[in-house]
Amino acid sequence: MSLTESIIDIPVEHERNLFGDYDAFVKIIERTLNVTVIERNGEIKVIGETDNVARAKSVFMQLLELSKRGNTITEQQVNYALSLAFEDKEKEIVEIDKEIICHTISGKPIKPKTIGQKNYVNQIRNKMIVFGLGPAGTGKTYLAMAMAVTAFKRDEVSKIILTRPAIEAGEKLGFLPGDLQSKVDPYLRPLYDALHQIMGPDAYLKNSEKGLIEVAPLAYMRGRTLDNAFIILDEAQNTTPAQMKMFLTRIGFGSKVVITGDLTQKDLPKGTKSGLEVAIKVLSKIEDIGFSYLTNQDVVRHPLVQKIVKAYDAYEEKQKLLSQKKKKSAIIKRGI
Numbered sequence: 001m002s003l004t005e006s007i008i009d010i011p012v013e014h015e016r017n018l019f020g021d022y023d024a025f026v027k028i029i030e031r032t033l034n035v036t037v038i039e040r041n042g043e044i045k046v047i048g049e050t051d052n053v054a055r056a057k058s059v060f061m062q063l064l065e066l067s068k069r070g071n072t073i074t075e076q077q078v079n080y081a082l083s084l085a086f087e088d089k090e091k092e093i094v095e096i097d098k099e100i101i102c103h104t105i106s107g108k109p110i111k112p113k114t115i116g117q118k119n120y121v122n123q124i125r126n127k128m129i130v131f132g133l134g135p136a137g138t139g140k141t142y143l144a145m146a147m148a149v150t151a152f153k154r155d156e157v158s159k160i161i162l163t164r165p166a167i168e169a170g171e172k173l174g175f176l177p178g179d180l181q182s183k184v185d186p187y188l189r190p191l192y193d194a195l196h197q198i199m200g201p202d203a204y205l206k207n208s209e210k211g212l213i214e215v216a217p218l219a220y221m222r223g224r225t226l227d228n229a230f231i232i233l234d235e236a237q238n239t240t241p242a243q244m245k246m247f248l249t250r251i252g253f254g255s256k257v258v259i260t261g262d263l264t265q266k267d268l269p270k271g272t273k274s275g276l277e278v279a280i281k282v283l284s285k286i287e288d289i290g291f292s293y294l295t296n297q298d299v300v301r302h303p304l305v306q307k308i309v310k311a312y313d314a315y316e317e318k319q320k321l322l323s324q325k326k327k328k329s330a331i332i333k334r335g336i
Contacts, residue, residue: 006053007059014067015042018060019213021271026079030058046129051182055085065094076299080114083297089115101146102153106198110146116298117186124258125160127290129251131236131280132260134294135313140260141234145194146162147258148230152212157230157256159212163247166217188215191234218243227252236261238268238278264316 010018019026019039026037035048036054046056061079062071071077077093084090090192095116100109112118117139121131124147132140148160166188195204202249207213218239233239233247236259251257261276268274284287 002050003047004050004053005045005047006057008037008046008057009061010042010044010060010064012042012150014044014064016035016041017067017270018063018071020075025073025075028075028078029059029082033059033085055082058090058147059085062090063091068098071097074110076113080297080315082164084115101143102150104158104197105203110143110198112143114298115296116292119293120292121147123290124256128255128288129248129259130290130292131158131276132258132294133263133276133280134292134298135264137299139295139298140262140294141232142194144232144258144260145191146198148232148286149198149219151230151256152207153280158228159214159230160207160214160231161194161221161226161231162188162213162215163218163221163232163312164191164234165236165243166186166219184237188217191215191232218247221247221250224250225252226250226255229256230253231255231257233257233259234261236262236279237274238253241267241273241275241278244279264312 020028026039029035029038032055034048035052035144036291037056038045038047044060046053046060048056056233059078060294062081063078066077067073081090081093084092092115096112099118099121100111101121103109111123116134120140121143124144130133134140146163148157148162151157152160170285176193188307192204195213195215202301204213209217231251236244238261239247248257259276259279261274263274266274280291282307284291296313
C-alpha cells in the first residue's frame with residue numbers, strides 16, 4: 001500500500017468554518033476517506049492512499065468555495081460532499097449552491113442543497129404538475145413553498161393555496177375543542193410555520209385576509225376550480241384515490257401544482273389504498289407531469305435524521321425479505 005500526501009492552502013479566516021467545532025468536520029473526512037489530516041500555519045497536509053487523498057483535497061476545495069460565498073458549513077454539507085466524492089461528482093455541490101430560490105424574512109437564502117433537490121426545483125419550474133416523493137427532511141414541502149411564494153411575488157400566479165388531508169393520525173379529531181377550523185389547524189401548522197418563515201407573519205396575514213393565500217384541509221377543495229394559483233397538496237400519501245382524483249380535477253388554467261408525500265408514512269386506515277400510490281401508477285406516462293424521487297441522501301435536517309431514515313429503510317427491506325421467504329416457504333409446504 002503506497003501512501004501519498006498533498007498540501008492545501010486554507011485562508012485563516014475560513015479555517016474554523018471548514019474544520020467545524022473541535023475539528024468535527026476534519027474527523028468526519030479522515031474517518032470516511034481513511035486519511036490523516038494535519039494542520040499547520042494555514043496549510044493542510046493530507047496523507048493516505050492516492051485516490052483518497054485526491055478525494056479529500058477536492059472535498060476541502062469545494063467546501064472552501066462554499067465558505068468563500070458566505071455559507072456556514074454544516075455536517076450535512078460535509079457528508080454530502082463526501083458521498084458525491086465517491087462518484088466523482090463533488091463539484092456539483094458548488095453548482096447547486098449557485099441557485100437561490102428566494103430569501104426568508106430574516107434574509108437567509110433558500111436554495112436546493114442536493115442534486116435531488118435541484119432536480120425537484122427544476123421540475124417545478126418546467127412542469128405544470130409535479131409529484132415530490134421522499135422521506136422526511138428532504139425539503140419537499142419547504143422548497144415547494146419557497147417556489148410558490150416566489151411565483152406569487154413575481155405575479156406569475158394570483159394566489160397560493162396550501163392544503164393537506166386532515167387525517168386522524170392515531171388520534172381522534174372529535175375530542176379537540178372549538179369549531180372544525182380549530183380542530184384541523186394543528187394539522188396545517190407546518191404549512192403556517194413555513195409561510196411565516198419565508199414570507200413573514202405580517203405579509204402572510206395581510207394576503208390571507210385578502211384571500212390571496214389560503215391554507216385549508218383538502219375537503220375544502222371539493223366543488224371548486226382553481227385558476228391562476230400555485231397549489232401545494234402536502235402529505236398526499238394520506239389521501240384516498242377518490243380524494244386525489246377530486247383534487248387533480250380542480251386544477252384550472254394558469255395554475256401550477258406540487259403534490260408531496262412519503263409512501264412509508266401512511267396514516268390511512270388499514271386496508272385503504274393511498275391516492276398517491278394510485279396516482280403514480282395512473283399518471284406516470286403523462287408528459288406534462290413530473291415525478292421527483294428524493295432519497296435519504298437528500299435529507300437536510302439534523303444528520304441524525306438521515307441515520308434514522310436509513311435505519312428504517314434497512315429494517316423495512318429486511319421485513320420485506322422475511323415476508324417473501326415466509327410466503328415462499330408456505331407455497332413449498334402446500335406443494336408437498
